[in-house]
Amino acid sequence: MSSIYDLTVKKPNNEPKSLKDYEGKVLLIVNTASKCGLTPQFKGLQELYNKYxxxxxxxxxxxxxxxxxxxxxDIEKTTEFCQLNYGVTFPMFAKVNVNGDSADPLFAFLKKEKKGLLASNIKWNFTKFLVDREGNVLERYAPTVEPSKIEEDIEKLLG
Structure with missing residues (x-):
């Protein structure tokens, strides 16, 4: 696989969704969790989405x-939680594994393209990957990096 656009992910209803549908867009890809200390980052992510x-x-x-x-x-509880508590309107997908033998191919690709500080494994929820309009994985942000701290990088890519 040579490009992120070669990958297919699953919507919450398990229907396939080609990432080719996002070609030409700047992507911020995030592994999320609804019951985590970092869950309030949904608010900042939604603010970025609203703005850009x-x-x-x-x-x-x-x-x-x-x-x-x-x-x-239950993925329906996840999507309902995100919408009711944080007003999330950006696309949420089916639950995935990000590490190990069962890691979703998207996250295997992202980790190969941008390793973390010590290794490629994702350490926690809300690790963020920034992808440019050509599909290049440019940045990987630690879970504790607030979405607002990524705004300047997003603005540069949007032009």
Whole structure:
């Protein structure tokens, strides 16, 4: 696989969604969790989405339960929680694993393109990957990096 656009992910209803549909957009891809100390970052992510979606930003949320089981079992509860508590309107997808043999191919690709500080494994919920309009993975942000701290990098990519 040579490009992020070669990948397909699953919507919450398990229907396939080609990432080719996002070609030409700036992407912020995030592994999320609904019951995590970092969950309030949904608010900041939504603020970025509100501000920049019309300029070409897409935020893609992927619920993950690999870190201390901090995600609902039922994806419908996850999406409802995000909408009711944080007004999330950016796309949320089916629950994924981000590490190990069962890691979703998208996250395997992202980790290969941008390793973390010590290794490629994702350490926690709300790790963020910034992808430019050509599909290049440019940045990886630690879970504790607030969405507002990424805004300047997003603005540069949007032009």
């Amino acid at each position: 979606q019309e300029k070409g930003l897409e935020i893609l949320g992927f619920p993950c339960d690999q870190f201390m089981n901090q995600e609902f079992d």
